[in-house]
Amino acid sequence: MTLTPERALEQAALAGIHRLRIPTPFAVGRVNCYLIEDEPLTLVDTGPNSGKALDELQSQLGARGHSIDDLELVIVTHQHIDHLGLVEIIVEHSGAEVAAIGVAAERLANFDEDAEAEDRFAVDLMIRNGIPEEVTVALRSVSRSFRAWGSQVTVTKPLADGEKMAFRDRTLQAIHRPGHSPSDTVFWDERRRILIAADHLIAHISSNPLISRALDGSEQRPQALVTYIASMEKTREMPAEIVLSGHGEPVTDHVALIDDRIAKHERRKEKIYKLIAEQPRSGYEIAQAIWGNVAVTQAFLTLSEVIGHADLLINEGRVREVEDGQVVRFLAVD
Ligand SMILES: [Zn+2]
Numbered sequence: 001m002t003l004t005p006e007r008a009l010e011q012a013a014l015a016g017i018h019r020l021r022i023p024t025p026f027a028v029g030r031v032n033c034y035l036i037e038d039e040p041l042t043l044v045d046t047g048p049n050s051g052k053a054l055d056e057l058q059s060q061l062g063a064r065g066h067s068i069d070d071l072e073l074v075i076v077t078h079q080h081i082d083h084l085g086l087v088e089i090i091v092e093h094s095g096a097e098v099a100a101i102g103v104a105a106e107r108l109a110n111f112d113e114d115a116e117a118e119d120r121f122a123v124d125l126m127i128r129n130g131i132p133e134e135v136t137v138a139l140r141s142v143s144r145s146f147r148a149w150g151s152q153v154t155v156t157k158p159l160a161d162g163e164k165m166a167f168r169d170r171t172l173q174a175i176h177r178p179g180h181s182p183s184d185t186v187f188w189d190e191r192r193r194i195l196i197a198a199d200h201l202i203a204h205i206s207s208n209p210l211i212s213r214a215l216d217g218s219e220q221r222p223q224a225l226v227t228y229i230a231s232m233e234k235t236r237e238m239p240a241e242i243v244l245s246g247h248g249e250p251v252t253d254h255v256a257l258i259d260d261r262i263a264k265h266e267r268r269k270e271k272i273y274k275l276i277a278e279q280p281r282s283g284y285e286i287a288q289a290i291w292g293n294v295a296v297t298q299a300f301l302t303l304s305e306v307i308g309h310a311d312l313l314i315n316e317g318r319v320r321e322v323e324d325g326q327v328v329r330f331l332a333v334d
Helices: 005-014 051-062 087-094 102-109 111-128 133-149 224-236 254-278 283-291 296-315
Strands: 017-022 031-036 042-044 073-075 097-101 157-159 164-166 171-176 185-189 194-198 242-245 319-324 327-332
Touching (some): 005 017, 005 242, 017 051, 031 051, 031 242, 073 087, 097 102, 102 157, 111 296, 111 327, 133 296, 224 296, 254 283, 254 296, 254 327, 283 296, 283 327, 296 319
Parallel strands (some): 042 073, 097 157, 194 242
Antiparallel strands (some): 031 042, 164 171, 171 185, 185 194, 319 327
16 A cells, blocks of 8 residues: 555654745746765755755754754765755855765765856757757856856765665665766665655656766766666656655556656657657757747757657667768668
8 A cells, every 4th residue: 555645744753854835936946955864964865055045954854952053964866956056055054064976976075167068068969959059048047047056066976876875863874876867866764765856757747858968978878767767667666655755755566667757758759759760850859849939948858858769769670870961860761
């Protein structure tokens, strides 16, 4: 029998894991951070770098008898700014250690340069896939304006994939599950069957497989959706009872949710195949055929979706990329 989300939160609280809902200025709404009342006293994700988020974090910690100064460990689940923006401020106040997947440590330490490089990568990818230059310029300035909500993060406890973190009352295993972002890491309490999954799995929204530079510095364009599906398939095999997400309510039937997500990607892949089989199209042309003219801020998300599904088709040998001047088009094979 699956739990209701309310029961799941109660059960997590009994295990000393408390959801804190911190406001963000982004369309996604509030971000879930998790206070783990254990030794060390731990906060999983922090919310964005804003006064409002800091106030709410203070007051929600205060409601449980803690303050920011008491925190001993901050765990960063992934590289997105709505999850990590307050890390630096928290560390200044508390001296807390910071744990994150080791392969992302260098990126997190060089936040500004990394954000710049990420933007350049995104612009190149958009141009290559037919997105008009003025859209990329607009998107770049949006991205720059968002950067203030982020933070540079000095990881003092770099985690290996599979590493077990010992607390007084529990063990959490850090497991790298890239896809939504290259650094996505989930934290598994095997004894309690609780998985802290952040944006790897979200009940009410399908996590975007955002295309981002590879963490290992390789120049190859990462196949974010291919990676994400492989990660979901691994999570599907875990005997989790409660999955605590980075946004919204807990997931209490992760197998059904993952099956549903994978089926949706399968359907979208076939829809995109049809469009490509009709005529060769750029990523932008495919996105327009599916969603019409989307808001500028959505342009990169929808392009990531299209390319992700085209990658699945390329890997199946049904589609290939052909260069057409500056732009690449997807072409159906035979
Ligand atoms: Zn995220």
